[in-house]
Amino acid sequence: MTYxxxxxxxxxxxxxxxxxxxxxxxxxxxxxxxxSASSGxxxxxxxxxxxxxxxTLETGRVTYWSRSRQALWRKxxxxxxxxxxRSLRLDCDGDAxxxxxxQAGPACHTNRPNxxxxxxxxxxxxxxxxxxxx
Amino acid sequence: MTYxxxxxxxxxxxxxxxxxxxxxxxxxxxxxxxxSASSGxxxxxxxxxxxxxxxTLETGRVTYWSRSRQALWRKxxxxxxxxxxRSLRLDCDGDAxxxxxxQAGPACHTNRPNxxxxxxxxxxxxxxxxxxxx
Numbered sequence: 001m002t003y004x005x006x007x008x009x010x011x012x013x014x015x016x017x018x019x020x021x022x023x024x025x026x027x028x029x030x031x032x033x034x035x036s037a038s039s040g041x042x043x044x045x046x047x048x049x050x051x052x053x054x055x056t057l058e059t060g061r062v063t064y065w066s067r068s069r070q071a072l073w074r075k076x077x078x079x080x081x082x083x084x085x086r087s088l089r090l091d092c093d094g095d096a097x098x099x100x101x102x103q104a105g106p107a108c109h110t111n112r113p114n115x116x117x118x119x120x121x122x123x124x125x126x127x128x129x130x131x132x133x134x
Numbered sequence: 135m136t137y138x139x140x141x142x143x144x145x146x147x148x149x150x151x152x153x154x155x156x157x158x159x160x161x162x163x164x165x166x167x168x169x170s171a172s173s174g175x176x177x178x179x180x181x182x183x184x185x186x187x188x189x190t191l192e193t194g195r196v197t198y199w200s201r202s203r204q205a206l207w208r209k210x211x212x213x214x215x216x217x218x219x220r221s222l223r224l225d226c227d228g229d230a231x232x233x234x235x236x237q238a239g240p241a242c243h244t245n246r247p248n249x250x251x252x253x254x255x256x257x258x259x260x261x262x263x264x265x266x267x268x
Binding site: 009010011013014017018021031033035040041042044045057087088089090091092093096098108109110112115116117118119120121122123124125128 | 143144145147148151152155165167169174175176178179191221222223224225226227230232242243244246249250251252253254255256257258259262
């Protein structure tokens with residue numbers, strides 16, 4: 001799979017108009033929710049800067065900004081667990097993004113299908129998802 | 135409906151252990167994604183502080199922190215479009231929350247079913263959801 005096979009093609013002008021519609025925070029970031037296109041499962045929340053949004057649209061491969069590494073984070077770069085973009089939506093205030101994705105493998109770096117694997121119960125947080133076997 | 139009818143009951147100790155597991159940002163906030171328990175639709179992204187998380191768990195009614203008003207935001211307080219908590223999950227890094235909710239009426243203040251009503255197309259952002267009639 002090459003990431004140039006982008007089903008969606010966005011004109012540079014369309015990309016710039018989207019970027020103008022986004023309210024980035026003081027650090028130049030916007031939270032992005034990734035949702036599985038097939039199951040509807042919420043996979044993760046991460047952050048994008050302008051370059052990450054642009055690269056996501058231009059390549060069709062979801063790219064975030066890693067706050068810990070302070071670098072673009074092409075999801076799956078080392079793990080192979082890439083997210084292929086199906087659609088990108090912006091919320092009413094322009095300060096949150098929802099991407100619908102085809103997720104290859106587990107979305108979470110813990111090898112779980114998604115990052116929200118701890119659920120609050122009457123006794124406290126309980127792990128409700130186990131890591132996927134390699 | 136009274137909001138004391140909380141199906142989930144969490145001990146004060148469980149609530150405090152959850153609060154300790156959350157990594158709040160420099161402003162004391164954590165992003166919270168609301169997802170419809172019935173449809174799986176991602177409804178909105180908002181923010182919670184410690185008090186909002188605690189109140190959400192104690193009352194079973196989802197409560198956020200309004201950054202614009204700098205006050206607790208009991209979702210639906212003025213509109214009636216409340217969110218009843220079904221479950222609360224925390225992500226791997228402890229810095230994002232996912233709440234599964236029963237949403238009364240439209241989730242968005244624009245009267246749309248959810249806040250993510252603008253979708254990126256080849257021509258730019260397009261409104262894909264219309265406001266619900268009153």
